[in-house]
Amino acid sequence: MQAKASSPQSTGSGGLRQYLNRDLVLQYGVVWAFCLLLVFGVIAYPGLFALRNVQNILSQSAPLGIVSVAMTFVLISRGFDLSVASIFALGAVIFANRADPFGLWGAALTVIVVTFICGAINGFIVTKLNVNPFVATLGTGSVFGGAAFLYSNSAPQVPDHFDFIILGTGRFLGWPISIWLLLVIFLVGAFVLSRTVYGRSLYALGGNEEAARLSGIRVDLIRGSTYALTGVCSGLGGMILASRLGVGQADMGGSLALDAIAVVVIGGTSLLGGEGAIWRTAIGLLIIATLTNVFDSLAINTNVQQVVKGFIVIAAVALDIYARRIRA
Amino acid sequence: MSDTTLDRPRKTVAGAERAAFRATQVTKRFGGTLALDQIELEAEQGKIHALVGENGAGKSTFLGVLAGRVVPSEGEVEIFGQPHVFGSPREARRLGIGAIYQELTIVPRLSAVANVFLGQPYAKRGLLSERRMREEFLELRDRFDVSIDPDTPAGALSTADQQMLEIMRGARSGAELLLFDEPTTSLAPPEREGLFQVMEQLREQGTTMVFVSHNLEEVLHIADTITVFRDGKLSATGPRTEWTKASMVRSMVGHEVTEYRRVERAAPAPGTPPLLNAKGVTLPGACEAISLELKAGEILGIGGLVGAGRSSLLRSIAGVEPMSRGELFVEGRQVPWPRRPRHAIKHGIAFVPEDRKSQGLVLGMRAADNIVMSNMGEVMRGGVLSERKIAATSREIAAEFGYSADRVGTTVRNLSGGNQQKVLLGKARFCNPRVLMVDEPTRGIDIGAKDEIMGTLRKLADEGVGIIVVSSDLEEVIQISNRILVMAHGHLVDELDQSAGPVAVSDILNSAFGVEKNAS
Numbered sequence: 001m002q003a004k005a006s007s008p009q010s011t012g013s014g015g016l017r018q019y020l021n022r023d024l025v026l027q028y029g030v031v032w033a034f035c036l037l038l039v040f041g042v043i044a045y046p047g048l049f050a051l052r053n054v055q056n057i058l059s060q061s062a063p064l065g066i067v068s069v070a071m072t073f074v075l076i077s078r079g080f081d082l083s084v085a086s087i088f089a090l091g092a093v094i095f096a097n098r099a100d101p102f103g104l105w106g107a108a109l110t111v112i113v114v115t116f117i118c119g120a121i122n123g124f125i126v127t128k129l130n131v132n133p134f135v136a137t138l139g140t141g142s143v144f145g146g147a148a149f150l151y152s153n154s155a156p157q158v159p160d161h162f163d164f165i166i167l168g169t170g171r172f173l174g175w176p177i178s179i180w181l182l183l184v185i186f187l188v189g190a191f192v193l194s195r196t197v198y199g200r201s202l203y204a205l206g207g208n209e210e211a212a213r214l215s216g217i218r219v220d221l222i223r224g225s226t227y228a229l230t231g232v233c234s235g236l237g238g239m240i241l242a243s244r245l246g247v248g249q250a251d252m253g254g255s256l257a258l259d260a261i262a263v264v265v266i267g268g269t270s271l272l273g274g275e276g277a278i279w280r281t282a283i284g285l286l287i288i289a290t291l292t293n294v295f296d297s298l299a300i301n302t303n304v305q306q307v308v309k310g311f312i313v314i315a316a317v318a319l320d321i322y323a324r325r326i327r328a
Numbered sequence: 329m330s331d332t333t334l335d336r337p338r339k340t341v342a343g344a345e346r347a348a349f350r351a352t353q354v355t356k357r358f359g360g361t362l363a364l365d366q367i368e369l370e371a372e373q374g375k376i377h378a379l380v381g382e383n384g385a386g387k388s389t390f391l392g393v394l395a396g397r398v399v400p401s402e403g404e405v406e407i408f409g410q411p412h413v414f415g416s417p418r419e420a421r422r423l424g425i426g427a428i429y430q431e432l433t434i435v436p437r438l439s440a441v442a443n444v445f446l447g448q449p450y451a452k453r454g455l456l457s458e459r460r461m462r463e464e465f466l467e468l469r470d471r472f473d474v475s476i477d478p479d480t481p482a483g484a485l486s487t488a489d490q491q492m493l494e495i496m497r498g499a500r501s502g503a504e505l506l507l508f509d510e511p512t513t514s515l516a517p518p519e520r521e522g523l524f525q526v527m528e529q530l531r532e533q534g535t536t537m538v539f540v541s542h543n544l545e546e547v548l549h550i551a552d553t554i555t556v557f558r559d560g561k562l563s564a565t566g567p568r569t570e571w572t573k574a575s576m577v578r579s580m581v582g583h584e585v586t587e588y589r590r591v592e593r594a595a596p597a598p599g600t601p602p603l604l605n606a607k608g609v610t611l612p613g614a615c616e617a618i619s620l621e622l623k624a625g626e627i628l629g630i631g632g633l634v635g636a637g638r639s640s641l642l643r644s645i646a647g648v649e650p651m652s653r654g655e656l657f658v659e660g661r662q663v664p665w666p667r668r669p670r671h672a673i674k675h676g677i678a679f680v681p682e683d684r685k686s687q688g689l690v691l692g693m694r695a696a697d698n699i700v701m702s703n704m705g706e707v708m709r710g711g712v713l714s715e716r717k718i719a720a721t722s723r724e725i726a727a728e729f730g731y732s733a734d735r736v737g738t739t740v741r742n743l744s745g746g747n748q749q750k751v752l753l754g755k756a757r758f759c760n761p762r763v764l765m766v767d768e769p770t771r772g773i774d775i776g777a778k779d780e781i782m783g784t785l786r787k788l789a790d791e792g793v794g795i796i797v798v799s800s801d802l803e804e805v806i807q808i809s810n811r812i813l814v815m816a817h818g819h820l821v822d823e824l825d826q827s828a829g830p831v832a833v834s835d836i837l838n839s840a841f842g843v844e845k846n847a848s
Binding site for chain 1: 679691692
């Protein structure tokens with residue numbers, strides 16, 4: 001058991017032979033896929049690695065990436081959250097609407113509290129009312145989404161606050177603040193999942209809830225907390241997007257829920273729970289972002305992009321199921 | 329009774345008196361274990377045949393073979409003179425077999441009528457003929473003298489009525505050979521009586537019935553012939569009149585073996601205060617007001633048959649059953665009744681569930697992660713899980729249970745059953761329990777791992793841990809325990825002390841079956 005194990009699944013003990021076995025090829029297949037994508041990407045679009053383009057890719061995918069980190073937690077614990085797009089939009093409109101009266105910090109705090117409550121409601125419905133998470137978050141997604149429209153009167157919220165756009169467009173040490181935030185959240189997420197009791201408990205409960213419960217793990221509390229986490233991360237993502245565009249709108253969530261789930265499963269985190277890692281989500285995000293960037297640069301129709309991405313998600317999940325079967 | 333074929337009076341006329349079933353050399357292997365070993369048995373038509381035996385003796389497997397559900401590894405079965413086709417419920421039905429399992433196969437949302445006609449409704453050009461089905465349902469109902477409302481959803485009926493629906497389904501499909509797997513376990517006495525009446529009626533109409541039962545009294549009451557299984561073999565078969573409860577138990581156990589390989593045990597000194605004291609443990613429907621006492625360093629075995637409530641007792645004390653109630657004293661101090669496993673662990677009570685795969689282990693995780701799971705606070709440094717501590721402590725625990733310390737990094741899914749069991753026990757051990765409750769410590773594992781596990785449990789007891797063991801392998805219970813409690817039908821029926829000398833398997837069975845002490 002080597003200490004560098006990045007997830008509780010890695011089997012440790014080195015040797016070149018290990019890296020050639022089928023399991024590892026399957027396990028790290030997504031990394032090779034990403035490398036391949038970079039090679040083809042740079043051929044199709046030579047400007048891919050330009051610093052400006054890289055910053056652009058990353059800051060554009062910051063909101064999705066932040067939500068995806070939280071979604072990784074939810075999926076590892078064998079949950080599901082479809083309400084993130086609505087909470088995201090709610091965060092965006094509240095942030096834009098409250099920026100003037102409360103100031104930026106006050107507005108941000110409000111968003112975090114509200115989105116935390118939204119997520120906690122999801123957690124309560126899933127763990128205490130035992131509603132299937134798919135249905136529960138489909139329902140609350142409608143509730144929160146409706147609330148965002150009601151709150152904003154379906155109108156774009158444009159604050160006068162001069163610094164409103166700082167979160168989305170400001171820079172720190174030469175790089176956009178949104179990229180720093182993305183990085184910090186990825187690092188913290190990876191650390192919590194792999195090195196803390198909480199993270200380990202998530203894997204346990206996703207892998208076998210009954211075993212986790214019998215081990216004395218507070219399964220309801222931990223499962224519920226993952227929804228609170230997606231709530232807050234969605235709110236944060238919403239704030240970043242609203243800030244970048246200088247406006248908060250109730251339809252900003254779009255297909256975020258499915259996009260975030262796509263990012264996580266493309267990286268190789270299983271929908272069946274108990275397995276997965278944050279680095280996988282990072283690769284998944286980079287794959288989607290690079291693909292979008294290359295397609296955009298080639299002026300490929302977004303509808304075509306949609307079709308291609310759909311196939312990629314299905315292929316990723318089918319591959320995961322296949323890999324599990326041959327491992328069993 | 330030593331004869332292995334049933335008495336068949338008019339054997340001479342070929343074809344006129346076919347046996348309901350005839351099994352020849354039927355053998356069934358599950359992996360390495362021999363569940364059925366060359367069974368030769370035939371049954372006369374129009375009679376009730378009972379199959380009895382200890383847990384795992386092979387009686388249910390044999391019933392499965394008759395039903396066509398279990399495909400024998402070797403041997404043949406004829407049903408009413410025709411070769412049996414295995415693996416197809418439809419074919420079995422064509423041969424005239426109806427099977428009623430313990431887990432009923434009713435569809436809860438459908439009406440009683442619809443359930444009886446499930447899979448073979450009356451229909452005209454694809455449209456169901458409701459009236460005809462209802463008429464026939466009412467006819468069947470009169471015949472069996474029961475009062476089930478045709479329109480009630482089956483899920484709202486009592487278990488007895490649901491079972492009755494299954495029997496009606498069998499009777500209606502024209503089954504001539506009805507198979508019952510422990511039909512009375514979930515029935516109250518009057519419902520049992522009702523079932524027996526129906527069985528007698530069916531017998532009068534010429535239906536042959538085979539049933540598996542743990543209740544020797546009802547076997548003597550209703551069966552025409554009784555067949556005893558032991559260790560996958562047919563022990564003896566004969567007409568009811570030749571059997572008594574005591575002789576059945578003797579036949580189940582075989583030649584009385586008293587020379588067990590016993591694990592050395594040091595009895596706790598007399599006067600030691602109890603470590604654990606559970607009073608009036610009750611789990612509705614499973615166990616009733618059970619009290620037990622456990623001393624430090626003592627291994628308490630719980631004997632009994634499957635379904636006696638042994639697991640429920642452990643699960644209740646372990647806080648796994650929120651519906652349970654009782655009083656709990658740890659080292660003489662009363663603690664609140666545990667409603668969560670977490671609470672029990674806090675009081676120093678660890679529990680090893682019977683199904684290591686579905687309840688015990690996270691199969692996708694490493695052995696080390698599974699071991700430390702019950703007490704992750706132990707392997708932290710500076711608030712963070714320390715890989716080095718996880719490795720060191722899990723190696724230590726693994727070695728204690730005879731699991732190779734170098735394999736703590738292996739994913740549990742890839743381990744053998746024996747090694748998985750060692751990891752599971754290691755996990756329970758890791759939270760430093762004062763009381764360790766183990767449900768089926770050695771089920772489905774090889775003999776070497778079994779010995780190691782038994783040895784480790786004994787060693788833990790010698791270190792002062794109180795241990796409660798439930799096992800279907802009664803010899804194992806005798807082998808390891810200081811004291812044995814016997815349960816039957818959710819009640820504590822006997823306590824056998826082994827300090828004077830080992831008890832025999834037949835002692836436990838006699839208690840479990842309710843044989844009077846001096847009757848045998």
